[in-house]
Amino acid sequence: MLEQTPTDGPAGARRAQKSRTLWVFEQLRAEILDGRLNPGARLHLAALADRHAVSLGAVREALSRLAADGLVLVQDRRGFRVSPVSIADMRDVTATRIEIEGLALRRSIERGDAEWEAGIVAALHVLVRATPGLITDPVLAKPTWVGLHERFHLSLISACGSPWLLRFRQTLFEQSERYRALLVAYAIGGRDISREHQEIAAATLDRDADRAVDLLAAHFNTTTAMLEQADRSGASILSSEAS
Amino acid sequence: MLEQTPTDGPAGARRAQKSRTLWVFEQLRAEILDGRLNPGARLHLAALADRHAVSLGAVREALSRLAADGLVLVQDRRGFRVSPVSIADMRDVTATRIEIEGLALRRSIERGDAEWEAGIVAALHVLVRATPGLITDPVLAKPTWVGLHERFHLSLISACGSPWLLRFRQTLFEQSERYRALLVAYAIGGRDISREHQEIAAATLDRDADRAVDLLAAHFNTTTAMLEQADRSGASILSSEAS
DNA sequence: TCCCCTGCGAAAATCGATTATATTACCCAA
């Protein structure tokens, strides 16, 4: 009854406030998103529990939540595995994402106020400053860039007013990130991302919905096309190997 | 080693083949969808475990999966509760559903073949036969009608070719069902649903995408409008009471 | 030689007890 500190635990509260389940959930999510866990790999409950120093139940619950986001596949009685990837799925993710995010962008353009505009300008500025001109060595690109990139895209659609659209967008965004991580591993540089972002922001602030959505679609399609090309020429990135 | 029947369990295998977790998951899902569990109600782990005769862990995992579908809200360290309802959420669900399902319908109209058309005709026929003209006593409407209704709507968009669109549609459909169940409890009859369905099917088979989507939107909006009206006039259906 | 059946080992699923945390009720002092 002594460690029951009234306000908060100042001492050894390194990771307190967070349930163990949430902890492994975030760990595993990150590992899947940046490709440390291969698509299709089997997820051994016991091994994961041991590695992250938690019980089976915690791992099980974390994996269930990941399955909900489509990052993990659960086969009744046969355990969990990382969701496989495929070109067909990547195309579907991209196409659906264009529709969803395009919809959200149109709504934001209709409804956004001055504060929304300010958010875009701010996010774009920070992002461009963090982008080193052309991406030459994407492998070493700071992980912060990924966060800033997401923030920029979120700022574009933040005024859409639909929690459900944003929720679906988030799911598709995570799926896209997974494919992008695979691409980065085999990356080909020579793409002026900053310019693309600036053009999208400009069209949005001009309230030119059609043009903004077109640019956004092209932005997404370029990444997908690059990955498709890399898959065809190079080794088969998009095969779901087991671990 | 004796009850290990080769083909299937003929004897006392009432719920075999299914994991306990899946069992409670389906039970709870059904209870939430048809309103037996009130929106906002707290979900006592121990009570649920006792009621369904399973362990805490099973209930916990089932609730986690429900949370993924947005039917249950999980508050870290403070347990689970049935997702609350609100007019704002209902409007968002309806509007987003119109967009998603409209999109899927357009794609189906573009890509659908003869077999797709046949599926629509068949589903419509069965549904209309099961619909007793005007719905006068929806409370007693056979639960099968709900299944046939879903099947009809699924048949319309089955040719869209996008698993992700279908996935999101499913999520929104479940949310809508929950609101519809609340409406049924206070139902007002006098709506010619069969006619609406027939018109949607006709426009779809004519490949008139714009008209089909408009009719579909009206179909969804009518239900929402009725519930909004019922909420304003009658008791506050859309308040999230605890159990 | 090929296929089906039976046993063995590994892994997932389940459980109930234990621990940590939040909420409530209560008491004392101002």
Added chain:
DNA sequence: TTGGGTAATATAATCGATTTTCGCAGGGGA
């Protein structure tokens, strides 16, 4: 009488052991 703090209780979170199930290898029969 009221507000703040403390103890008591309820409940969620966690764990490790146990049970059940699945996949595979070996043997027997066609």
